[in-house]
Amino acid sequence: MTRQRLPGPAPLRYHAGPERQEVAELLDTLHTGGGVRVVTGEPGCGRTAFLDFVSRCLRAGAVWHVRADPARSARPHSGLHTLLHAAGRSVDLPGDGTAAKALLAAVDAKAAETPLLVCVDDVHLWDSASRAALGYVAARVHSEGGRAGLLLTVPGHRPVDREWAGLPVLRLGPLQPGDAAALLHDVTDGAVDPAVCDELVTEAQGNPALLLALTRRLSPAQLRGHRALPRPLADAEALTAVAGRCLTGLPPDRTGLLLAVAAALRATGEPDAEAELVRRAVDSCAGWSAGVPAPEAWRATTSADAPLCTGRWPETLLLAEGRLRFRSALLGRAVYAGAPPEHRRAAHRALAGVLSDAHTVPALLHRSWTVTGPAPVLAAELAAAAADPASATPPGLRRTARVRAAELTPDGAERVHRYTAAAGQALLAGHSSEALRLLDAAGSGPAPAAVRGRAELLRGGVLLTDGPVDDARESFLLAASLLAGRSPEEAAVAGLGAADAAWAAGDLTACLTALGHGTPAADEGTGSPVADGTAAAATGTAVDGTGAVLGTARSSSAALPRPEHPALLRDYRDGMRAVLLGRFGLAADPLKRVVERGRPASGPEQLLRSAAAALMLGDVTAARRAGARALAAARTLGSAALEARALEYLAYAELRAGRHQLARTHAEQGLRTARRTGQRNTAAHHHAVLALAASIEGEREHVAEQVTAALSTARRHGLAQAATLAQWAAARADLGAGRPREAADRLGPLVLPGARRGHFAVWMLAVPCFVEAAALAGRPEHARTVVQDFALWAACGADPQAPAQLLRCRALLAAPEAAGELYRRALDRHEETAGDFERARTGLLYGKWLRRRRRLREARVRLGEALVGFERCGAHPWVQQAAAELRANGAAPGGAGTGELSRLTPQQLRIARCVAEGATNREVALSLSVSTRTVDYHLRNVFATLGVRSRVELVRLVEQAVRAEKTSAQL
Structure with missing residues (x-):
């Protein structure tokens, strides 16, 4: 039986996790054996929508689908009568035992005719007799199989009833951020601003009902980002709308206990609280709401050694190993938000009173939430405790x-300073939108110039990673002017930040101005080719296996204003400026000093600056080492923001080393981190790297997806560098697919003089691809001018691949009597550098040239070498080109085409292996940083290419291939 494909536009696609796989397996088992799932999850997780969707998925079979009616639950067997009535059956149910057997007989009889799926929503609301009968049937189906399946939903904020004990449980987890954003995009018809979308997704914490409730609160202008959002975004009304029904009918004393736990959690940021602490806090209060005292019965059960007794205390709480937590985190939020302010203050006062150390951050927070006005002494204590480096307080709680x-x-300047410190902590944790909100709060009061300068420096760092880079440049420039004369080191960091922003925007003049030099024209006697961007291509470079230079001169410390050594900042600025002006001899010494200072460093900011300097020098080994250490340091520090940046540097360095598959791995990790931390600009760079890597491997749909994602942000935020890299990747994919005319059309505007020319540090790097595309398309005359410019770049010495690429370009445009010698010289130069892909491209072009001149034996040698080189680096489309040329030459390529899996593209092979390991489509998509739709598309092609009809067959085929590989290796 072929596995049923779950339709894309149904609600379950937003729950594309393990539950999707389990439902697919359940539907499959209806044809081979029965299956049972008890579906649960927190309030608002979508249990009802989930059941509605699954009931529609069974196309070949019968579905009995009912929802419990609380109004009829007092009548014995009312639930069974409702189910059998929906099934069109009339069965006498005289007693409990007979009722269970009668229901089992009815299910077996229907399942004998056709596959049967029984869906019961909110089965916990059924009468006890009906629950017992259905539990009996579910247990029999689960243990004995059959052609019936049962899906029963129960709430996740309370224990599962004993009738369902021992049955498989399917818990609907929270939506992943990407899935939540897709849901929000669908319900608003795409009318939501990306920044607003990020805030809503973060606030909803993966709960679809809460996400929709928050969306309904907003006006169209707020959704589009034209008006400020309400604060708090998830207020008591929204939370109660989703989870309030679960709290209905609780006595005041139990509500008081829930509030005490919720208040304790708020002050620690942890998922659970010490039960003994809560017990002592409750014991210290004379009473909770309405003056009702806390009963001894449940108060005793909160102690660490007391047995769990759900009849004595709220079943919404779970006691384990002496700690209390809510079964649903959303319920805890609703309890706290919905409590009257005076009750919240009483809870915090009681908790503060029982803490042993009154000077810890949690104790001080509890005290702070008991006051309603300014409290300068308490504020100072809180600020000092949050800044204490010896404290083990988590970053989120410090913030x-x-x-x-x-x-x-109360003091305006001190308040601005503290808001700015909190914003820095938020940015360190990767919460860009929160950092901006705190900076806005800081800007609302008066403050000295130095304090305002630090706030603007921080704002520039936020916008550089997630906002229009022109706005980031202006913030940095303002910070530099405010800090000049007051904090020279921070002013220097602000100047570098402005240069970084100008670099990302592709504004060379602004970049040099920010570095303190003025315009290129002001540099007398440089003889620099900077005006056309030739020398500027060296700045912050990273060269991949195609000879492409991927520039990034962004200094990481601009995002987090930390003091740096003045000499290091000066060397970095001087080296970067000299490279921009084409004075490579003057750039070497200061940049080498930056690299050397980074070797013993432990801070991620200094290590990233060292990596950037190494990339400018072309020292790939040092860049990779510094990038890897920066990544480790960022993770140790807990800085998700710097982690995404470190992965970006690593990806660039790996590309330069010709290791595009490792670059892809780092970019996939970086993209996930950038998405999680709201760094859309950084994510755009990772998308561009992924597009470049995929363009080598020939995954045209993946290239198109990554290019679209990169350009979507690049165009809105002015990221000229990311846009140029993405467009170049699309053109290289065309070239690999044998579409030189389309590639030339894409690359022409990027490399030819004119207003549309690409980023000043990137356009030159696409020249070899453009020359090849133009020559193969029969337009060599279009490429002659840019080859002269490329010769200037190759002479710089920063790109070891460039000299060989230059010779290849000249061979493509040369007369027949000169081309052969140029190709041979190009291949000789390739031997001096690493990187299979570029050498194989030159060999393929030379082999084609030889074959056209009937020098078949020489052509066969060159084409064979090219084929092996492309295979080694996974360049699938070029493998096909080389194999086609060999066949046209009269030689059949051997070895590579054997085996079933060899017919798959690299992306298809990755997906096939992931699926064979048991991953769901969504899990595959997350691991490869693509959409679920892309995985579906590739998986269909895998099935068609290999001739398999189900995942089971695919698993078998992959396992056979793995065994064959092991056997071959042993031989």
Whole structure:
């Protein structure tokens, strides 16, 4: 039986995790044996929508689908009568045992005719007799099989009833951020601003019902980002709308306990609280809401050694190893938000009173939430505790403490300072939107120039990773002017930040101005080719296996203003400026000093600056080493923001080393981190790297997807560099697919003089691809001018591949009597550098040239070498080109075409192996940083190419291939 494909536009596509795989397996088992799932999840997780979707998925079979009716639950067997009535059956149910057997007989009889799926929503609301009968049937189906399947939904904020004990449980987890954004995009018809979308997704924490409730709160202008969002975004009304029904009918004393737990969690940021602490806090209160005292019965059960007794205390809480937590985190949020303010203050006062150390961050936070006005002494204590480096306080809690300290501070300058410190902590954790909100709060009050300068420096760092880069440049320039004369080191960092922003925007004049030099024309006697971007291509470079230079001169410390050694900043600025002006001899010494200072460094900012300097020098080994150490340092520091940046540098360095598959791995990791931390600009660069890597491997749909994603942000935020890299990747994919005319059309505007020429540090790097495309398309005259420019770039010495590429370009445009010698010289130069892909491209072009001149034996040698080189680096379309040329030459390529899996593209092979390991389509998509739709598309092609009809057959085929590889290796 072929596995049923779950339709894309149904609600389950937003829950594309393990549950999708389990439902597919359940539907399959209806034809081979029965299956049972007890579906649960927190309030608002979509249990009802999930059941509705699954009930529609069974096309060949019968579905009995009912929802429990609380109004009829008092009548014995009312649930069974409802189910059998929906099934069109009339069965007498005289007693419990007979009822269970009668229901089992009815299910077996229908399942004998056709596959049967029984869906019961909110089965916990059924009467006890009906629950017992259905539990009996579910247990029999689960243990004995059959052609019936059962899906029963129960709430996840309370224990599962005993009738369903021992049955498989399917818990609907939270939506992943990408899935939540897709849901929001669909329900708003794409009318939501990306920044607003990010805030809503973060606030909803993966809960689809809460996400929709928050969306309904907003006006069209707020959704589009034209008006400020309400604060708090998830207020008591929204939370109660989703989870309030679960709290209905609780006595006041139990509500008080829930509030105590919720308040304890808020002050620690942890998922659970110490039960003994909560017990002592409750014991210290005379009573909770309405003055009702806390009963001894449940108060005793909160102690660490007391047995779990759900009849004595709220079943919405779970006690384990002496710690209390809510079964649903959303419920805890609803309890706290919905409590009257005076009750919240009483809970915090009680908790603060029982903590042993009154000077810890949690104790101070509890105290702070008991006051309603300015409290300068308490604010100072909070700020000091949050800044204590010896404290083990988590970064998120430090940020909360800094914000609360700012709120309690009456002095304007000190308040701005504390808001800025909190914003820095938010940015360090990767919460860009929160950092901007805190900076806006900081800007609302008066403050000295130095304090305002640091706030603008931080704002520039936020916008550089997630906002229009022109706005980031202006913030940096303002920070530099405010800090000049007051903090020279921070002013220098702000100047470099402005240069970084100008670099990302492709504004060479602004970049040099920010570096303190003025315009290129002001540099007398440089003889620099900077005006056309030739020498500028060296700045912040990273060269991949195609000879492409991927530039990034962005200094990481611009995002987080930390003091750096003045000499290091000066060397970095001087080296970067000299490279931009084409003075490579003057750039070497200061940049080498930056690299050397980075070797013993432990801070991620300094290590990333060292990596950038190494990339400018062309020292790929040092760049990779510094990038890897920066990544480790960022992870140790807990800085998700710097982690995404370090992965970007690593990806560039790997591309330069000709290791595009490793670059792809780092870019996939970096993209996930950038998405999680809201760094859309950084994500755009990772998309561009992924597009470049995929263009080598020939995954045209993957290239198109990554190019679209990169350009979507690049065009809105002015990222000229990312846009140029993405467009170049699309053209290289065309060239690999044997479409030189389309490639030439794409590349022409990027490399030829004119207003549309690409980023000043990137366009030159696409010249070899353009020359090849133009020559193969029969337009060699279009490429002669840019070859002269490329010769200037090759003479710079920063790109070891460029001299060989230059010779190849000249061979493509040369007369027949000169081309052969140029190709041979190009191949000789390739021997001096690493990188299979570029050498194989030259060999393929030379082999084609030889074959056209009937020098078949020589052509066969060159084409065979090219084929092996392309195979080694996974360049699938070029493998096909080389194999086709060999066949046309009269030789059949051997070895590579054997085996079933060899017919797959590299991306298809990756997906096939992931699926064979048991990954769902969504899990594959997350691991490869592509959409689920792309995985579906490739998987269909895999099935068609290999002639398999199900995942089971695919698993078998992959396992056979793995065994064959092991056997071959042993031989």
